[in-house]
Amino acid sequence: MEASGLAIIVILVVSFQLFPYVVNGERLAPTAFLAGFGNEALITICALMIMGKGLEATGALQPLAMFLAKAWTARPKLASLATLGIAAILSAFLNNTPVVIMLLPMLIGVAVRNKFAPSSILMPVGFATLIGGMATTIGTSTNLLIVGIAADQGLEPFGMFDFTLPVLMVGVVGVLYLWLIAPRLLPERKQPLSDRSPRVFNAMFHINETSAACGLTFAEGLALTGNEMRVDRIERGDGLSVTKLPLVKILAGDRLAVRDTPDRLKRFEKQLGATLHGALGADDVTSETHALKDLQHLAEIVVTRGSLLHRATLVGTRFARRTGLLPLAVHRAREPGIEEISGDIGTTRLRAGDVVLVQGADSQLEQLKRSGTVLVLDGTTNLPRTHRADRALVIMILVVLAAAIGILPISVSAIVGVGAMLATRCLTWKDASGALSAQVIMIIVASLALGLAMTETGGAVYIAQGFVEGARLLPTPFILSMLMLVMAILTNVVSNAAAGIIGTPIAIQMARELGVPAEPFVVAVIFGVNMSYATPFGYQTNLLLLSAGGYKFSDFMRAGVPLTALMWLGFSIVLPIIYDL
Structure with a gap:
């Protein structure tokens, strides 16, 4: 995709250099196609991607994942609905990718423990993040690009929550579909756990006086981990083994022998307030307050x-x-x-x-x-820098609030947020650079260049006039609905950024040809290009789901096409009512 984006930019620059395009005595400079690299929306997108990495690096959202994991054990059906709702809400303010990455391990673990196929829940949760991403201007990178293009073309800037209401109205129906119907449409796909699951390690937890588990019964100690931890034995003193009875007290100095995966061992360590018993020597113990606490x-x-x-x-080799x-x-x-x-x-x-x-x-x-x-x-x-999780979360909330209230533009607010995360060491420079995706950047810049070419050469006007001319006798709400459907189909074939950037100037011109406000047509483009449900390459998180859930291409069609039809029909009814068309 990076190569395709670069090729488009090169072709446009070379073509307009060799064959100059002049309108009203002014030449369209070839360098104008490079302006996308400095586009305000692109800079905002990059800043938000970096901030999302900050939340991931600090494990700021892990407590939420742990809460959901416990809920799945107690009330799986309600937990499924809660997971879908929380995924949608988070995605209204965060990039979809870190939300999906946070939830995937938890959902796969829940599926394995409760003996059901992960494929029944992974895709619905991924689609829920796409529904939530429609709700605000910062919900997806495409939303930011589209509202930026609309502002450049003379429309009043959209507020962060200007199109939240229709998403709430239709999104509830979409989430209910994902909760009740989609899992029944998806066949059971076996995830290749034997090849992909992490190794299980033998480890020893050391209980000290300050441990949360110290003084609790064995049953109460297990409850701190949501009853997920499996203890092989309890050692006390010099080789004494204590029977694992529910009412046995856990004392300072006890050692719990546990077998589990690395990530879960580190999570249990935090929940118990215990320390992983390292093999440094007879008396050495590892902990978050150890001299090595910053090694991540x-x-x-x-x-x-x-x-x-x-x-x-x-110990004998003095390995440590x-x-x-x-x-x-x-x-x-x-x-x-x-x-x-x-x-x-x-x-x-x-x-x-x-x-x-x-x-x-x-x-x-x-x-x-x-x-x-x-x-x-x-x-x-x-390892997540969990001691900085609160800082990262507060910074993210302040960034969103500053933009929502209008104190700062989202571009400025996001950049300040990145600076704050770096200054408070929630992020390293390596994290920040690693969060940027060359693929996303090149696709956006290439799409902006194509959109500029269409607008400046009159291509957008020509397409809009042809569309309106063919549908002139039809009511405006029907034309709006058809535009949204075309965008929904296009976004599943090409990237949603490309579909949105190319479709926005056409939508604005269509509204002008019809003599109606352009805002509902821009919103229709936003909603249409976010309906990336029908193919695995419709959106980048779909590719994560494809691998993690063991899905086939047809599974996306099976669950995604009905959802697309449902959302399209819902918005086709709601938008004309809200915008009085």
């Missing part, structure tokens, strides 16, 4: 034959002091004749093929890779 990466290293750790222990990395847990594949791990991981004799979960800095992991003493697996996991 988890990585997996494989013990190979002849390596430092082969047939040795983590040699590498600067903190061992947290050990994974050993279950195979016939292979002894399972029991006891302290620090004193466990490691075998070839064992995987050690470690925490450390990029530089230390890179140094270990270069040493060649062990195999470091690619794909380290960034």
Whole structure:
């Protein structure tokens, strides 16, 4: 897609350089097609993408995901509706992608625990974020682009909530469809969990006097984790094993042996107020207040034959002091004749093929890779900077409020928000640069260039006149409805940004030809291009769903086409009433 966008820009620049276009004595400069790189809407989109990364990097939305996970255990049907509603509301103010990324692991875990196919819920939740994204000017990047183009063409600037009412009216129907009907339309698709699921590690939680679990019964301690944690045994003192009875008290100094995935282990650590018992030495313990608290990466290293750790222990090799990395847990594949791990991981004799979960800095992991003493697996996991989650959330709320109340334009507000997140270390410069998508930027700039060419050469006027001429005898609400349907079809074939940027000047010109206000026609374009339900490449989050849910192309058609028809009919009824057409 980046290559296609660049090719479009190059073709336009070269074409208008070789074949100058002059109107009213003024030449359309080829460099005008590069102005999209400095477009205010594009800068705003980039700033909001970076802020979304800030929420993701700090884990600011994880408490919400954990709340939903608990609700799924108690009342799955109502939890499903709550998940759809929350996904839609969040997407009205945040980029859809971090919302979907936050919810995917939780939903897959819920599906596995409750023995139903993830495919029945993942796509409905993804579609709910697209419905919510319609509700505000900042809901999607396409919304920002369209309202920016409309303002450039002389329309009054849209307020953040100017088209929220029709979305509330029709969106409720759409969410109910996703809750009650869509899961029945989707076939059960088996997710390849055996290939994609994270490894399960043996770990030890150390309970101290300040732990939330200290003094609670065993049952109460498990409740802190939503009863998701499975404890193999409780160790007390020198090798004493305590029976796991519900009323047994958890005391300071106890060690809980647990088997789970890296992300869940870190989550349980926070919920219990416990510390992962690292293999530094006899008395060393890892924690969020440890000297290594700012190291924000988890990585997996494989013990190979002849390596430092082969047939040795983590304590005996002084692994932590040699590498600067903190061992947290050990994974050993279950195979016939292979002894399972029991006891302290620090004193466990490691075998070839064992995987050690470690925490450390990029530089230390890179140094270990270069040493060649062990195999470091690619794909380290960034640990959320949870102690900065509140700051990130407050900054995001203030940015939205400043724009909604009119204190600052959203472009200025978003840039100030990025600066605040960097200044408060919710984000690193690496996070900020990694949040920007070259694909999205090139598509937007290329689409802006195409839109400029259509507007300046009269192409938009020509298309609008042809459309209106063919439908002149039809009522205005019907023409509005047809425009929205064309946009809905187009957005599932090309990118929604391209459809919106090209469709907006045509819609405005159509309204002028009909002698009616242009605002409802612009809103129709916004709603139409956000109906990216029918194909996996209609929107970038659809591609995430395609992989995570094990869907086929036909599944998007099966659930997406009825939703598109429902939303289109709903808006076709509501918009003429609201805008008095």
